[in-house]
Amino acid sequence: MKLMKAVRQSQFGGPQVLRYEDAPVPRLQPGEVLIRVKAVGLNPPDWYLREGYKTLPPEWRPAVQFPLILGTDVSGVAAAVADDVDAFAVGEAVYAMVRFPSGLAGGSQAYAQFVTAPVSEVARKPAGIDHLHAAGAPMSLLTAWQFLIEQGHMVxxxxxxxxxxxxxxxxxxxxxxxxxxxxxxxxxxxxxxxxxxxxxxxxxxxxxxxxxxxxxxxxxxxxxxxxxxxxxxxxxxxxxxxxxxxxxxxxxxxxxxxxxxxxxxxxxxxxxxxxxxxxSTTQVQSSGRQLAEMAPLLDAGTVRVAIDGVFDLSEAAQAHARAAEGHVQGKLVMTVA
Ligand SMILES: NC(=O)c1ccc[n+]([C@@H]2O[C@H](COP(=O)([O-])OP(=O)(O)OC[C@H]3O[C@@H](n4cnc5c(N)ncnc54)[C@H](OP(=O)(O)O)[C@@H]3O)[C@@H](O)[C@H]2O)c1
Missing domain, CATH: 3.40.50.720 (NAD(P)-binding Rossmann-like Domain)
Structure with a gap:
């Protein structure tokens, strides 16, 4: 079994439950891209899930399986693509919001050196910005986009x-x-x-x-x-x-x-x-198509990703503690070695 570093938790709780440790590299399934993660963006659902979705009515809380790997937003490089995927080639820089909200119960698993994502959720990283900034975009920008520009799904x-x-x-x-x-x-x-x-x-x-x-x-x-x-x-x-x-x-x-x-x-x-x-409200859904539409705006600087703080993946607990202080300007992001 190939191992990688990931941030896992075996119980719900505060930032201290996050542990940087070895975990199996996820296995590529048909229709997926295996991404070697360069940077991870943080979002409120990360801490909601870390704590066990306490704000949701009990009947809506996902039945979570431990150990859990949090995280949805990544920028990285395609490390492998399934045989039935021809939209991306190995070595291409990509970004994605992985399995949200579909992957809630298992965690979307982005706090790791590798993550798999359905090809429909992946887009080419905007070439004009680095991985840190690209990782800051997916969930927040898709949310603003799906509220203001195009919902883009009928879920x-x-x-x-x-x-x-x-x-x-x-x-x-x-x-x-x-x-x-x-x-x-x-x-x-x-x-x-x-x-x-x-x-x-x-x-x-x-x-x-x-x-x-x-x-x-x-x-x-x-x-x-x-x-x-x-x-x-x-x-x-x-x-x-x-x-x-x-x-x-x-x-x-x-x-x-x-x-x-x-x-x-x-x-x-x-x-x-x-x-x-x-x-009117909506719940953000993963969409590689919409990330591809936004990429030229990010490339051109028409839409900029502001970064409030950068942490290493091994410092996920500190990153969550910073998030809990509030008043973030833009995004918190983690680099992945
Ligand atoms: N519907 C969906 O699918 C969806 C998707 C993504 C996020 N969300 C939700 O949207 C919310 C925002 O997410 P986010 O990622 O943008 O969070 P965030 O990055 O933490 O931003 C929240 C911002 O609100 C400001 N703020 C706090 N109290 C305020 C107040 N009373 N009045 C005005 N501003 C205040 C904070 O800074 P200052 O106080 O310094 O101004 C901070 O900049 C979260 O509740 C999240 O769960 C929903």
Whole structure:
């Protein structure tokens, strides 16, 4: 059996349950690419799963098998391709969001030197950015893309009985809450790319960063309540979300839309219908096709990946501890030797 280094856990818990140790190199299955991982991007589902998805209702929690290898977002090099795969050649640089959410119970297994991914989830890495930056993109950028540009799949959503439909952005006013984080900083850039006026809500230390990536107005939520500062907005993308997302309804025009990226806890009390506002959410799904569509934007610098911190894979516990401190600007990423 060939061995590699991976970060595994044998129980749920805090960052200390993450162990950097030997694990079998995954076996390539038909339809898959084996990726030699160069960098891994971190995302909130990593710590939700590490802890046992405590925020989900018990009936939704995946039946997890230990040992578990967390992680979805990788950039690396195709080390092998299955016989039935001709889209990629060995040695090509690729990036992917691996098996999300389909692989939740087993972990998507990206915190490792090697990971397999279905070919439909893989795209060529944008040549103009390095592996670290490419690994920072997949889940956050796919989320912003599937909310704002094209959902791109018809997978039923357990949180909403209708498909999510993006709204026009050109010439519209878009407020992004949580604008400096992973999803938020891409949402700001995609909305600008599509010709929107962007109001970014974040803590004050991110102001220069948010202006630099295109925000027209920055509101510091630590100094005021952002929902009292603006009116007649066309779209709110709330990358913080949760039970308080409904406070943004009052900022919207009739016909406007509120997209909570984290919708759990939001109770529809009829206010949205009363205001003629749509509330819509979706769950991000792996898509190599969409990553391929985004690659030219990343290549050209139209969309930039901001990196808040870089750790080695062996420091996954420290990376998770940093994430728990919050206030991340862009992405946390791990390098893989
Ligand atoms: N629907 C989906 O499929 C999907 C996909 C990906 C992520 N998500 C969810 O989306 C959320 C964001 O994910 P992420 O990766 O962007 O997280 P992240 O990188 O941690 O970003 C969160 C950002 O929110 C800011 N923030 C915290 N409290 C705030 C507040 N009260 N008002 C405004 N901003 C605040 C933080 O910085 P400052 O406080 O310094 O401004 C941080 O920059 C998570 O809950 C995640 O689970 C959902």
């Amino acid at each position: 039923p959503n357990p949180l909403q009985d209708r498909a999510h439909v993006p709204v026009p952005l050109e010439g519209r006013t878009v407020l992004v809450n949580g604008a400096a984080g992973g999803v938020g900083h891409f949402a700001v850039q995609l909305a600008k790319w599509k010709g929107a006026r962007v109001i970014a809500v974040a803590s004050g230390r991110h102001e220069a960063f948010l202006k630099d990536i295109g925000a027209d107005v920055v509101i510091d939520y630590k100094r005021c309540r952002p929902e009292t500062q603006v009116r007649d907005v066309d779209l709110v993308l709330d990358a913080v979300g949760g039970p308080t997302t409904g406070r943004f309804l009052q900022t919207l025009k009739p016909g406007g839309a509120l997209f909570p990226v984290f919708p759990l806890g939001y109770e529809d009390d009829g206010e949205a219908a009363h205001l003629s506002v749509t509330v």
